[in-house]
Amino acid sequence: MAEHNFDVVILGGGSGGYAAALRSAQLGKSVALIEKDKLGGTCLHRGCIPTKALLHAAEVADTVKDAAHYGVSANFNAIDMNVVNTYRDGIVDKLFKGLTGLVNSKNITVVKGEGRMVGAKTIQVGEDRYTGTNLVLASGSYSRSLPGLEIGGRVITSEQALQMTFVPNKVIVLGGGVIGVEFASIWRSFGTEVTIVEGLPTLVPNEDASVSKALERAFRKRGIEFKTGVRFSGVQQHENGVIVSLESGETLEAELMLVAVGRGPNTAGLGYEENGISMDRGYVLTNERLQTSVPGVYAAGDIVPGLQLAHRGFQQGIFIAEEIAGLNPAVIDENGIPKVTYCEPEIASVGLSEAKAAEKFGADNISTYEYNLGGNGKSQILGTAGFIKLIRQNNGPVVGVHMIGSRVGEQIGEAQLIVNWEAYPEDVATLIHAHPTMNEAIGEAHLALAGKPLHAHA
Ligand SMILES: Cc1cc2nc3c(=O)[nH]c(=O)nc-3n(C[C@H](O)[C@H](O)[C@H](O)COP(=O)(O)OP(=O)(O)OC[C@H]3O[C@@H](n4cnc5c(N)ncnc54)[C@H](O)[C@@H]3O)c2cc1C
Numbered sequence: 001m002a003e004h005n006f007d008v009v010i011l012g013g014g015s016g017g018y019a020a021a022l023r024s025a026q027l028g029k030s031v032a033l034i035e036k037d038k039l040g041g042t043c044l045h046r047g048c049i050p051t052k053a054l055l056h057a058a059e060v061a062d063t064v065k066d067a068a069h070y071g072v073s074a075n076f077n078a079i080d081m082n083v084v085n086t087y088r089d090g091i092v093d094k095l096f097k098g099l100t101g102l103v104n105s106k107n108i109t110v111v112k113g114e115g116r117m118v119g120a121k122t123i124q125v126g127e128d129r130y131t132g133t134n135l136v137l138a139s140g141s142y143s144r145s146l147p148g149l150e151i152g153g154r155v156i157t158s159e160q161a162l163q164m165t166f167v168p169n170k171v172i173v174l175g176g177g178v179i180g181v182e183f184a185s186i187w188r189s190f191g192t193e194v195t196i197v198e199g200l201p202t203l204v205p206n207e208d209a210s211v212s213k214a215l216e217r218a219f220r221k222r223g224i225e226f227k228t229g230v231r232f233s234g235v236q237q238h239e240n241g242v243i244v245s246l247e248s249g250e251t252l253e254a255e256l257m258l259v260a261v262g263r264g265p266n267t268a269g270l271g272y273e274e275n276g277i278s279m280d281r282g283y284v285l286t287n288e289r290l291q292t293s294v295p296g297v298y299a300a301g302d303i304v305p306g307l308q309l310a311h312r313g314f315q316q317g318i319f320i321a322e323e324i325a326g327l328n329p330a331v332i333d334e335n336g337i338p339k340v341t342y343c344e345p346e347i348a349s350v351g352l353s354e355a356k357a358a359e360k361f362g363a364d365n366i367s368t369y370e371y372n373l374g375g376n377g378k379s380q381i382l383g384t385a386g387f388i389k390l391i392r393q394n395n396g397p398v399v400g401v402h403m404i405g406s407r408v409g410e411q412i413g414e415a416q417l418i419v420n421w422e423a424y425p426e427d428v429a430t431l432i433h434a435h436p437t438m439n440e441a442i443g444e445a446h447l448a449l450a451g452k453p454l455h456a457h458a
Contacts, residue, residue, distance in 0.1 A: 035110065053088035188224050385405065425450040
């Protein structure tokens, strides 16, 4: 058994773990980064990047189908999934090489293998033990299922959905959250008949109610079917497909069922609890400085309760590295984390929904404004519908920005600055937005909320 000592030992080389490693190395620490699979984790290999590549291919397909509308003669023939997958893998490979090169160029020892916590500050990999002055747990998440619902055959999760070499004729998507609506959107653009089944009353139930409603309208228009407020009760597989039963008594048939009911923390059997880490339903509990119940042991990313997003993991990794280095970084405000759902139309939001803002400040103490993209030149050129909705505290800052429309994800940068810098609509109204951009819609919405609408009706 070999013993190795480092300033910082990190378990998991995904968004949270590698960000902690890079920042720690930058701050002069010796780092061991333990990864059993590939650096980059879920986001790079099975999450954010490959899905967005497929969504881009879907956008190209939609553009071709719609080409005649713009006077461009083109025929949509078929989707060649092998070529789509090659394009996607090319992007993942390039980013993976870039990340590997970056990590290798720093004072970071990458340990390939499966690690397990065997002491308050020690991770064992095979016969080797890695002890850190500080330990960072960042073991990520896995696709969850429902009790009694087995994954296999024609019942798949996002991992298998990303490996498919054909476009299915008909799919049932169980779960109308982020991952569910993204795959529904991709498949619909590729020509699949899609039905989403969501137990809660709306699609994307974590978004502002008006955004959920708008997405439902847009999906209806795109021919994506959905059943909300109805629970799944079982699935039977046969040679050519699946029969899905709902608690309402209804049954649905399709070629495949995608289970997209959320992600669970990957912590089972890793020795966390045995070594004194406080946990709740598999999640690692931390204080706001991301310290676990064991001094000197921190946690980052999807294993920490909260939004399961790559950029949250990155930020937590950076925070932990700076905390360990004694830089006393500012606590991460979970409410200020931007969220983008990359289906067509896209959804982007930051801050409080109207319901949450009303709960926090009182319904009489907030004002809202919805700027329709119908008034935005670039949106008209692109042929997208949607809106930008703002919520402000009366005589106070903007506390929520909620957007829906093609490509609105690209607008989230300004929206998150506004919310996180606690800007007043009056402050933003004086800033100049280039014409014609979709970004102008943010400026227009703030002008209106500041009481001086320009290109807005009413
Ligand atoms: C289909 C899909 C699409 C997504 N799209 C987006 C998106 O568009 N934007 C966004 O922000 N987020 C997205 N996410 C979420 C994002 O991928 C996660 O929030 C992010 O990857 C979490 O980072 P992490 O470091 O906590 O964990 P992970 O990225 O899961 O990394 C954990 C790493 O730890 C390793 N590991 C685990 N256990 C051990 C062990 N015992 N020993 C050694 N290594 C171990 C794993 O191999 C893995 O590489 C998506 C996720 C999915 C599934």
